[in-house]
Amino acid sequence: MNVVGKRRPRTDSADRVTGRTRFVDDLTFPGMLHAKIVRSPHPHARIVSIDASRALALPGVHAVVTGKDMPVRYGIIPWTHDEYPLALERALYVGDAVAAVAAIDEATATRAARLVDVTWEPLPHVLDPEEALAKDAPKLHDEARHGNVTKHVELVFGDVDASFARADVVAEGEYFFAGSTHAALEPHCAIGVWEPTGVLTVYSTTQVPHYLHRELAHVLSLGADRIRVVQPPLGGAFGGKSEPFDLEFCAAKLAMVTGRPVKILYTREEVFYAHRGRHPMKMHMKLGATRDGRLTGCDARTLIDGGAYASFGLVTTYYSGQLLTAPLALEAYRFQSTRVYTNKPACGPKRGHGSVQPRFAFEVTVDKLAEKLGVDPIDLRRRNLLAPGARTVNELLVRSNGFAECLRRVEEASGWRDKFRKLPFGRGVGVAGSFYISGTNYPIYPNEMPQSGVQLKVDRSGRVTVFAGTSEIGQGSDAMLAVIVCEELGVPAESVRVVTGDTDLGPVDLGAYSSRITMMAGNACLQAARAIADQVRAAVAKRWECAPGDVVLAAGQAMLREDTARQIPIAEAFQWAETDGGTLGAVGSYRSPKDVHGEYRGGTIGASPAYSFTAHVAEVEVDAETGEVKVEHLWIAHDCGRALSPVIVEGQLEGGAYMGFAEAIFEQHDFRPSGLHRGPSLLDYRIPTSLDVPELHALIVESSDPEGPYGAKEAGEGPLHPSIPAIANAIHDAVGIRLDALPFSPSRVLATLQEERRC
């Protein structure tokens, strides 16, 4: 390999750090209006009436739209359409959108939004998921079949009761994972542009242009062929931009009503209300093992606090159980997960969707089991590794699996053997592991078409342009596509242009979610690039009178494998190919294999072409007098199959571990009894500063997956998972307390220490 696996800086870094990248809010159009959204101050209330006359009378105001202007329900999951762009009859949380006002500038729009008179009839609200399940709880969605339940899943694999009967030791716990939000630096922004020809363009900070495209067509009753969605580079997303939001529909509708471009930029507070972040989960986790440390079974019960709308909740509910069955092998497994509606901003996918919370409960329970057995927790995990090429207890086919290597790497790098149970009081180390999907096997709406498509255009100048529907959200997917093209066609990085995030220009790609792009778009790109390479090699071989297989495309040249001094510039080789076969271009597409999961209902959810594996060791110092926890080191070993761009992979490992650490120690996405968010700002919602961050040690493990491009799997979401339980387990090693609820704030740690002393 000439390019794959080589350390190179990202080509877009310089633009990002010098402020040259143009984000959605940097775009303006002649005559552009600005709009503001009117939001509910009540957690649950009926909209009696909306009177916009005072707002419309304000000079500079162009239009007001309300729910009645777009009375069409939508939702990211086709089976749970439970949202309107603007609430029609009832608002379901503080911040729910009810109207939007377009005016000549942002200040006027802000003033006008306050002049929209909404008459409310406040209704009883419910914030706690347990209370939401009660018979007399206020019901959020009339169409929900069982009270406030969005989704209930119960799956059993093997004889769980027998597995516990066989167990010599059982460990269990009640766990609580408080919710968290993404806190991407860039707030959501959208611009609607309506052409007199009847074509709508929506510029958006979305990470799923294709799904947004579909929902715009659906809600606005426009032909999808008349809508274009453009997604410029994003300033972070982390799952918080993976479904349509009120602002995209409102910007589009207001543009259609006024005939002028309309921009909406969220305030930071609105970003917190849009949310779709990590679900709070109450979990009961129980694990059994034999005396020699073999896991027998697992029993998990999870109550999921969904907030006001379904969002991806159906998937979340499955993921909360389906994604616990590796890296440790289970003989029997049962999970019951229930997601309920509450009058709070809707939860959704955040980096590690659905599985970060149960993973915390599971890995802490494993640690408790190890303690009861008197076994080192790394050794206990080693005794229960899933066999290579095996299916998990819930029938997921796991081909490549570098977990054993991940354990070895963190054990060695952290000096585990000299530290575990050996450090002085107040200092400790903890370990945890996890696995994650490299893309979901099925699209969100059922269809048999490819999940990713890539189109390559090759120029006689030597330039190669990649057109793809993928979304660059900071994760480096554009660079990934470029690396593949450079590897296959031998062109230098400067000769590759990657055009993504535009539904008019690129073939459909399902979006930047579920860590799917490297696996899916990567394979599609590889296919297209190889098709071109074949044509180029054939053209050269014809002229050199050799076999096409003897021609190598590398380092900007086409050369003879046996005699590399014989070479021509790659542009010339492209010209030969164009001479022979006409205009050069190729398409590639990817469809995931269908035989990798069980046939039971729900068996497809959690199924992926390949799985990544991660192990972490955390080292902490706990101040037993103040409860303050300082995480000093996180060693992160991650099996990404193959690191196409090691610098980017390391960035993902560090970023993921940072995010997990942040949730473990700092973040609190919390609500007051009135339903108000406690602190919807980045001063009150604390994400760690650079001074707070532990030393992060990224360790790349490469197991080479047969399905992945060059063996690559995901690195975007998996590396987050183990940080939280590893820190919890390290705190236990340091001061002997178990923290079964997040976050591990000083007050919680101190209170737990004091309780322990009293016992």
Add this chain to the structure above:
Amino acid sequence: MLTMPPFAVVRPRSVDEAVDALAQGGRLVAGGTDLVPNLKRGLLDPKRLVSLRRVAALRGVHTEEGGALVVGAGTTLVDLAADTRVRETWSALARAAEVVASPPIRNVATLGGNVCLDTRCAYYDQTDFWRGALGHCLKTCGDVCHVVPSGKRCVAAFSADTPPVLIAYGATATLVSARGSRTVPVAELYVADGARHLALDPDELLTEVRVPRPGPGARAAYVKVRSRAAIDFPALSIALVLARAGDGAVSDVSVVVGALGAKPRVVDGLAAIAAGRPLDEATIGAIAERARAACHPLGNIDIDADWRRAVLAVQVRRALATLGA
């Protein structure tokens, strides 16, 4: 984005021009790092701002004959913290200045703005929309306090980092208006009412702060308890000045705690339990216990009040132990 309300700005070049402008009504703005967020949140709606940015006379640090330190109100926190005289002799002040907010904020934030900082509260430092949704409180236009619902007075927290240190050092402040000037102890700048916590009149300008030179053998410390190592306002701010006699016995000790209610708490009764005693574990413990008993963290800050009280005693004890070492 949150948008700014409309206002006019006047830019005087001297203290005289500034106080004249102020006499005609308006609100002072120095670095603007407190004022601007408050404007965006709709907490204030001044028709006119009087900017101190061009008043060069307010900027700078010097030492007087007799050794006192004089800091102009317009001195930025970054300049204050970097001054070698301050670092050597008034190290706790340098420390307090260098742990405010973040480097970009300290580059423009001034000492005057820090001393005159608005009080803070989890129910007040929110947007217009948020406060409207909850219902307004005593500090704005409402008639209830969400922290102490039975209370008649706002108990928002005065959370500036430097004032507790200034008070512990015994600093004074010079206030100038078109009517004349006066000098008051910094401790007397504050009133126990979060809605009107400054003893300054609306037309008064703080021009400088004068900090006496600590006596020989005196040592001082500033401890800031906060969640993150930067950006965050204090959950507790603790200033300590300790003076000891030749034999090591405590001759004087003062402890001033901020981020409680609307004015910094000067822990009283310390002379009785510490003066003339050796700085041993028992004395340190007694001072720490006295501080704990005198201070009452409230739910005005979104960090558990019981926890804040517990760590207050720990931090006082540790700081004294370090000072005594």
